[in-house]
Amino acid sequence: MTPADTPFAHHLTATDGAARAGVLHTAHGTVDTPVFMPVGTAGTVKAMTADAVRATGARLILGNTYHLMLRPGAERVARLGGLHRLMDWPGPILTDSGGFQVMSLAQLRKLDADGVTFQSHLDGSKHRLTPERSVEIQHMLDATITMVLDECTPFPATEDQAASSMHLSMRWASRSKQEFVPRPGYALFGIVQGSVYPALREQSARALTEIGFDGYAVGGLAIGEGQDTTFSVLDATLPFLPEDRPRYLMGVGTPDDIIGAVQRGIDMFDCVIPTRAGRTARAYTSQGVFNLRNARFADDARPLDPACACPACTRHVRAYLHHLFRAEEMLAPMLLTWHNITYYQDLMRGLRAAIIGRRLAEHAACVRAGWAAGDTP
Ligand SMILES: [Zn+2]
Secondary structure, eight states: OOGGGOOOEEEEEEEETTEEEEEEEETTEEEEESEEEOEETTSSOTTOOHHHHHHTTOOOEEEOHHHHHHTTOHHHHHHTTOHHHHHTOOSOEEEOOSHHHHHHTOEEEEEOSSOEEEEOTTTOOEEEEOHHHHHHHHHHHTOSEEEOOOOOOOSSOOHHHHHHHHHHHHHHHHHHHHHOOOOTTOEEEEEEOOTTOHHHHHHHHHHHHHHOOSEEEEOSOSSSSOHHHHHHHHHHHGGGSOTTSOEEETTOOOHHHHHHHHHTTOOEEEOSHHHHHHHTTEEEETTEEEETTSGGGTTOOSOSOTTOOSHHHHSOOHHHHHHHHHTTOTHHHHHHHHHHHHHHHHHHHHHHHHHHTTOHHHHHHHHHHHHHHOSOO
């Protein structure tokens, strides 16, 4: 079978406790899990060429429907051959539904039972997103994995607010499934909502499983509830999702969040942290987090992270990266984004190998000990 004929599937390779290592099969190639997806907001992983993203080991990236529908426009992306072609990314791409950015970026938004109307944050133009339109846009972008439109329940929310928001999202999930055009190797994921209420999360997971999706995301987390709550929501949700489908924790997180979520059985992650931090001089390393603008790096002739094989670490020293950020050179965010994404990919590879070797707990303790030890010689 060519990749294009391969059905979308997640095959488990090994488990260690609740943690899972597997392989995702898609129309655009295979992906080892657990996987971290760098965020390619507006058709680019900021400051990175596609070759550079590939060199980090990343195989699955994320695109944002909200940004792409406003600029350059979904119809235009389709006319130009789709997002894979435009980005020079033949590998799999997951697109979000646009709902989260409508709620966080758009102006004058008005939610009704059928969808959401809003004004673009770019030029004030009026747009409407419904479950059907979101799926249609993601089809035009040629997303390998399409996400259903949902309402991201604000935090905090009362149980009544969370329940009515979750029920709206479940109705929209059903409409998204109706609209989605199944193609071999392409997938539609449902999104569990229900805020911090275990009974609502269970209800939502059961409702989605009843509709039937190719994968299941856990949404509405990492929005201020705190790590302990995030983890307890995962504990209350994951037992109600089918074991043979991938599980995606949306918008999470720090390396520490990711380790804890992998230990609970999450397979897929995305977050702007490594790319955003790369543009603001924050380095994620095996020795913890550094701010490269800090004066203590001005004469530091050591590699940024001796455990990392990326160009920032193997060809340059900390003092040079510090200088580039102080001088506001374009190369600074380029090199540090490259490093941070490489760090996240290495983290995932290490977790995967540890799950296969059934030594995840020891490995996680070792990674955390590295951060705690810091970089002082
Ligand atoms: Zn590096």
